[in-house]
Amino acid sequence: MAAMPIVTVPPPFQGPTLGQGEIPVDGTTVRACLAAAEAKFPGFEAQIFESSGALRRFVKLFVNGEQIALAELDTEVGPDDEVAVITPIAGG
Amino acid sequence: MGDRLIRVNMTDQSVELTDFPADWKLLGGRGLSARILLEECDPTCDPLGPDNVLVLAPGVLAGSSAPTSGRISVGTKSPLTGGIKEANSGGNPGQHLNKLGYRAIIVTGQPSDPERRYGLEVRADEVKLVPADDLKGVWNYATCAELATRYDKNASFISIGPAGELQLTGASVACTDQDNRYPARHAARGGPGAVMGSKGLKFVAVEPGRSPARAPARRKEFSALVKTYSREYLEGPGYQTFQYGTSAVVPIANMLHTFPYKNRTEGQSPDVENLDGKRIQESFEERGGGMHNCLTGCIVRCSNVVHDKEGEYKTSALEFETITLLGANCAIQSWEDVADLDRLCDEVGLDTIETGAAIAVLMDAGEMEFGDAEGAKDLLRQIADGTELGKVVGNGAAAVGKHTGHHRVPVVKGQAIPAWDPRPLKATGVTYASSPMGADHTAGLIVNPGLQESEFAAASQKAQVVNAVCDSSGFCQFVTPTLDDIRAFYSHFYGEEVTRQQIADLGWQCLQDEWEFNRRAGFTDADDVLPACMLEDAIGPQKVVFDVKPEIIQAAKQRLADTDELFSTKASG
Incomplete structure (x- = not known):
């Protein structure tokens, strides 16, 4: 199978993905990759974005380990790139 | 010496x-x-x-x-x-x-x-x-x-x-x-x-006097490991997104329906905005306070210091669990009231989880109004004074259930269930049921609502082993060490290689010792259950209950083969 970008999903957000933590997607931008993950697993994007389209403030996005802002969703990604969704979790 | x-x-x-x-x-x-x-x-x-x-x-x-x-x-x-x-x-x-x-x-x-x-x-x-x-x-x-x-x-x-x-x-x-x-x-x-x-x-x-830090056998290697481990943690995304402590988790938990409301009859609170840790962060600029490390040598700095409106110290640390159990679960709407309750618990010397759960049961039983923050504060003072009602509440949720005859008492082995709810997070529920500790999220928390039933036992066992080793090492679970990390520190500290087998055995032996103690105390498999309210009261849009079979809970207590994943799993609590 040809290489594809990977969207990595943190465990708290793996409800809609049915436990899948890495989703190979067909996309050339961060936005397209996330949309492709949503197409595979409806409900995934609602955990990342507010209904207004803003990034939920407890979510951060990284491309190959570098954080990107909401305005950078059109950052291009290649077949070997990783789009990581990060959220903090701890008990207390 | x-x-x-x-x-x-x-x-x-x-x-x-x-x-x-x-x-x-x-x-x-x-x-x-x-x-x-x-x-x-x-x-x-x-x-x-x-x-x-x-x-x-x-x-x-x-x-x-x-x-x-x-x-x-x-x-x-x-x-x-x-x-x-x-x-x-x-x-x-x-x-x-x-x-x-x-x-x-x-x-x-x-x-x-x-x-x-x-x-x-x-x-x-x-x-x-x-x-x-x-x-x-x-x-x-x-x-x-x-x-x-x-x-x-x-x-x-x-x-x-x-x-x-x-x-x-x-x-x-x-x-x-x-x-x-x-x-x-x-x-x-x-x-x-x-x-x-x-x-x-x-x-x-x-009184430590002038006693120095404990010296490792391999000083140079240990020191290098300290630097590498600290740098990687501080540069990692986990730290960057977690710099305001556990209270920052409130909105995520609410989204996942594990922010219990009104004695766990719902998984989300309508007061989430008022109870969000973001409100505490916002108070720092005007009132002072902020983040600090609770112990010398901590790099996580997750502990918040909360000030009152006059800029005076009120409490530390106001944690997610406290905000949930003493706040949302009692329908108390303001983080400032929860801060008062937290301070009172620290003063009187009480578990905020148990006490919050106990007050919520009292409210659910109709003995007190949900949301009555001042009444809750008075109850905590009554505990200190040793009034009859104070003693009942100070003895925890199960005692309140017995006193009131109320049916909805969310405890496992007599201990109140923490914020993380076993209905959307069923693998965590397996931990609550099988852990020697009773319902305790620090025994093996798994915040993954997507896990399938066939994965629950292994996930719970893995988390319980990793956390048992972490809690034996002195590391805080929030610095998220793996078994490989801990054995590397041990190896350099003692100057001899600690193998993967040894470190896994340490965790497993700890659990074995604890289960054996409980067996001798009279516990049986029949005690490894969640209460009826978790099995019957559905929450969330999916109307989930805890419906995990007893054999899966028992499977978490039978040692599985050690996998590479066991050694790379981060402690989490």
Whole structure:
């Protein structure tokens, strides 16, 4: 199978993905990759974005380990790139 | 001089120092406490009687330069669950005890006069009991303020408040934090404060003097590992997104329907905006306060210091669990009220999870209005005063259920379920049911609502093994070490390779010791269940209940083959 970008999903957000933590997607931008993950697993994007389209403030996005802002969703990604969704979790 | 154990007999007020067994060197914290209790405590004893044993044991790496590794475990037979208990705490006593070479304090016996109070003074050259009758009934902050006048300026303290002295089963053991020496860190779960109170031990004062950090056998390699591990943690995305502590988790938990509301009848709170940790962060600019580290050498700095509207210190740390159980679960709408309740719990010496759950059951039973913040504060003061209702609430959620006859009592093995809800997070529910500790998220938290049933047992067991090792090492779960990380630190500290097999065996043996203690205490598989309200009361849009089969819960207690994943899984609690 040809290489594809990977969207990595943190465990708290793996409800809609049915436990899948890495989703190979067909996309050339961060936005397209996330949309492709949503197409595979409806409900995934609602955990990342507010209904207004803003990034939920407890979510951060990284491309190959570098954080990107909401305005950078059109950052291009290649077949070997990783789009990581990060959220903090701890008990207390 | 080699490491030692401090043995305190409260019956005759004698203190003895004994050598720390050489073959126990990889035992610390929770694992050490479990071993001592299995060997020296009758599991069928009265938890509040003279035969119970109280163990205060720093983790293996406490007192060393390993980052965020100075936690101390408090172990005993729990008066709340009737089984073995380990609760651990930050603050500096663990660091100080290990720097002095004291790997544990083992407290046995009971004074003939229950009205007497004692303090234990711990120094490099002397350990002794002193009278502390003048501190009888004194709240934790005033106790530690008084102790600060009596002991060195760098001393740390372990203390109990009135709840412990009244031997209430929701009572905590407080440890002072590193900067202001406030008794704001608590080993809270399972009522260890009641056991300390039953022994007449009001405080422990540890004077580290000029004792240096514990020296590793391979200094250069250990130091390099400390630097590498710290840098990777601080540069990692986990730290960047987690710089405001556990209260930042509130909106995520609410989204996942694990922010219990009104005695867990719902998984989301309409007051989430008011209870969100973001409100606490916003207060820092105007009022002061902020983030700090609770123990020397911590790199996580997850503890918030909360000020009131006048800019004066109110409490620390206001955690996610506290906000959930004393806030949302009681339908209390304001984080400021929860801050008041948190301070009162720290003062009186109470577990905020147990106490919040107890008040919510009382409210659900119709004995009090949901959302009555001032009533809740009054209840906490009643606990300190020892009123009849105060004692019921101070004994926890199950006691309130029994008192009111209310049917909805969210406890496992008598201990209140923490914020993380076992209905959307079923693997965590497997931990609650199978853990020797009862419902305890720090025993093996798995925040993954997407796991499939076939994965629950393995996920729970893995989390329980990793956390057992972490809680034995002294590392805080929030610095998220893996088994490979911990064995690397151990290897350089002791100058000999600790293998994957050894580190996995340490975790498994800890659990085995604890399950065996509980078996001897009378527990059977039939006790590994969640309460009816978790099986019957559905929450969330999917209307989920905890419907995991008993055989899956038991499978979590049968050792599975060690996999590579076991050694790379981060501790989480």
